[in-house]
Amino acid sequence: MGNNTKTTGALTRRHLMQVGGGALLSAPFVSRAWAQTTDINVLAWYGHAEPDMVAEFEAANNVRFVPKYYAGGDNMLALIAQSPPGTYDLILSDGEFVQQLNAAGYIQEMEAADYPFDDMLHEDFTKFPGHWADGKLYSMILRGGHLGVSYNRNAMSEEEASSYDGFWKPELAGKVGHFDWHLPSLGMMSLKNGNGASLFDLTDDQWQAVQDTTMSLRPQVGGYFDYGGTFNGLKNGEMQAMCGIGDWITGVLERDGAPVASVIPKEGGIQWTESYSIGVETEKADICKQFIQYMLSPEGQVKSAQMLAYPGFCVTKAGRAMLNEVDMAEAERTGQVDGMADDPITLIREGRIHYRDVPKQQTLEDWNDFWSEYKNA
Amino acid sequence: MTRNTKPDFYALSWRLPIIIWQALFFLGPIVFMIAMSFFLVKNYRMTEAFEFVNWGRMMTRGYFWDSYWHTIWIASLSTLCGMLIAFPVAYTLAFRASENTRRMAIFLLIIPFFTSYLVRTFSWFVILSESGVLNAMLGWVGLGPYTMLNTTFGTLVGYMTLTLPLVVILQTLAMANIDRSLVEAAHNLGCKPLQTIWRVILPLAKTGMIVAAVFCFILSFGDFVAPFYLGGSQDPTLPILIIDTTKSGQQWPRAAVVAIMMMLTLFAVAFAGIALAYRKRAMS
Numbered sequence: 001m002g003n004n005t006k007t008t009g010a011l012t013r014r015h016l017m018q019v020g021g022g023a024l025l026s027a028p029f030v031s032r033a034w035a036q037t038t039d040i041n042v043l044a045w046y047g048h049a050e051p052d053m054v055a056e057f058e059a060a061n062n063v064r065f066v067p068k069y070y071a072g073g074d075n076m077l078a079l080i081a082q083s084p085p086g087t088y089d090l091i092l093s094d095g096e097f098v099q100q101l102n103a104a105g106y107i108q109e110m111e112a113a114d115y116p117f118d119d120m121l122h123e124d125f126t127k128f129p130g131h132w133a134d135g136k137l138y139s140m141i142l143r144g145g146h147l148g149v150s151y152n153r154n155a156m157s158e159e160e161a162s163s164y165d166g167f168w169k170p171e172l173a174g175k176v177g178h179f180d181w182h183l184p185s186l187g188m189m190s191l192k193n194g195n196g197a198s199l200f201d202l203t204d205d206q207w208q209a210v211q212d213t214t215m216s217l218r219p220q221v222g223g224y225f226d227y228g229g230t231f232n233g234l235k236n237g238e239m240q241a242m243c244g245i246g247d248w249i250t251g252v253l254e255r256d257g258a259p260v261a262s263v264i265p266k267e268g269g270i271q272w273t274e275s276y277s278i279g280v281e282t283e284k285a286d287i288c289k290q291f292i293q294y295m296l297s298p299e300g301q302v303k304s305a306q307m308l309a310y311p312g313f314c315v316t317k318a319g320r321a322m323l324n325e326v327d328m329a330e331a332e333r334t335g336q337v338d339g340m341a342d343d344p345i346t347l348i349r350e351g352r353i354h355y356r357d358v359p360k361q362q363t364l365e366d367w368n369d370f371w372s373e374y375k376n377a
Numbered sequence: 378m379t380r381n382t383k384p385d386f387y388a389l390s391w392r393l394p395i396i397i398w399q400a401l402f403f404l405g406p407i408v409f410m411i412a413m414s415f416f417l418v419k420n421y422r423m424t425e426a427f428e429f430v431n432w433g434r435m436m437t438r439g440y441f442w443d444s445y446w447h448t449i450w451i452a453s454l455s456t457l458c459g460m461l462i463a464f465p466v467a468y469t470l471a472f473r474a475s476e477n478t479r480r481m482a483i484f485l486l487i488i489p490f491f492t493s494y495l496v497r498t499f500s501w502f503v504i505l506s507e508s509g510v511l512n513a514m515l516g517w518v519g520l521g522p523y524t525m526l527n528t529t530f531g532t533l534v535g536y537m538t539l540t541l542p543l544v545v546i547l548q549t550l551a552m553a554n555i556d557r558s559l560v561e562a563a564h565n566l567g568c569k570p571l572q573t574i575w576r577v578i579l580p581l582a583k584t585g586m587i588v589a590a591v592f593c594f595i596l597s598f599g600d601f602v603a604p605f606y607l608g609g610s611q612d613p614t615l616p617i618l619i620i621d622t623t624k625s626g627q628q629w630p631r632a633a634v635v636a637i638m639m640m641l642t643l644f645a646v647a648f649a650g651i652a653l654a655y656r657k658r659a660m661s
Contacts, residue, residue: 074421074626078627104420221611222527223527229606238524238526238527364626365628367625368621373439375617376444
């Protein structure tokens, strides 16, 4: 017994030496293997490079996503403009800002044949405005979402929320919140004024009318919020209706059991669209292409629809089919089932959805100046 | 007697680090910010220029002046509230509490600075919301619910979270240094408590009190967190305007104009405070 113990002890020491020595000798190889992990610098809205979205791809391809998150297209363009060329390998952009990325030469041409254009849920997605220039592809649509009236079900009926007039409901005085970005909110005011498809292409008179309509909402407004503030305001009931958002925020709360929802009013809604582009001077274009293909695969589309930070609808038929298969509850909640009345694709076909854009006849500064005036009013 | 004009390199070597520090991290950024206010933004990128267009634009916008006067007003209100709320506490600590209690109280007042101001601000959501702790307590006595978040009241609560501990400490230190025999003499000569405070304590603690008020004003004037998160941007103060200006079109030069106006205002307030604090002392 004693011998055994001694032998065991000696073996343990020897074993320890062997393991330790082995570990020491293999360290350079481990380190080399570790060093082979490729970093992909991605510029995106928050959530796109979080584990729920990229962990599987990282593990399968020995890459690591290094995100730089932004809030808003202006912010994204500024970050690129102020960084050395080649800083970002992969760029997730709002659809309306792709044209400016391309004009400034920040993104490279992509091969259309690499992506599932024949599987798109809507023909608009195959030739999305600004994504193509001179017949060349520069950005690949990934997902979208619709903005309309977001509301607390205990304070508003779905019928009341089905028109932007609902924001003026007397009982909501001081309880209407704004997402603190002028484009979606003023776009909605433009829709309320009946500008329809030309909601961002306003003559001076129409622009003045939009300002007047917006100002008339000021007594109802209880605050202007960023993502966190909007989230909190709706969750704790301080805000009963929100202008400028949609299911991308209420969807997260709804999943959590909060009595909130978003609807597309009769005057129409606005679509936000997110697309991936590849940085012009990146040396990792191949792996970026693979990642975009992965995100457009059925698995990637489901991940996008279930994204923890904020949900977005699938743009491919195969993606929708898989979502219906693996998460029918989420598919039904967001109308991503063929035949549902609030199917986002049906809403686009019916002409009720307009793609978010930048002002056509005014400058962004004009809109921003008015937004500041509005907040001060 | 002749003055030795030979430079004292030994003394200078001790002063040099702070001079370099100030030049690099205070003077340098200010000079850059002033220069930046004349730059232009083209395609979301700042380009060097010497144009007055940013100054012209911001100075002629009504919303800038609305924000400016609103910020001055709400920072002044915060200063008044802070000074009034802090005074009874500081008075008690300075004149009624034992040395040990005072030391412990000051230590406890320093503790909030160990935690993030943003986190402390967010914790007010739980207390001030309509379904929050305060309204629940008011509900027990048949009051409320009241809207406290996203109001000027909410902003003031945030400002107090930021400034009150510091104001109490400064007031306490100012009053603790008063010669107690002067206070006792005032009592012995028939001075009533409020008169003693007004005619003896406040004049003697004037410098410290003004310093406390100036700090309260400066911190409130420049704070972004309280008006944004607890005021719901309903009080569009100058710090919020800076954020708005940079957010859309990345107009850092215009934001620099706002920042310079803020600095000029704070310099004016600080110098006025110093002049007021030391005026009588210089005369006497």
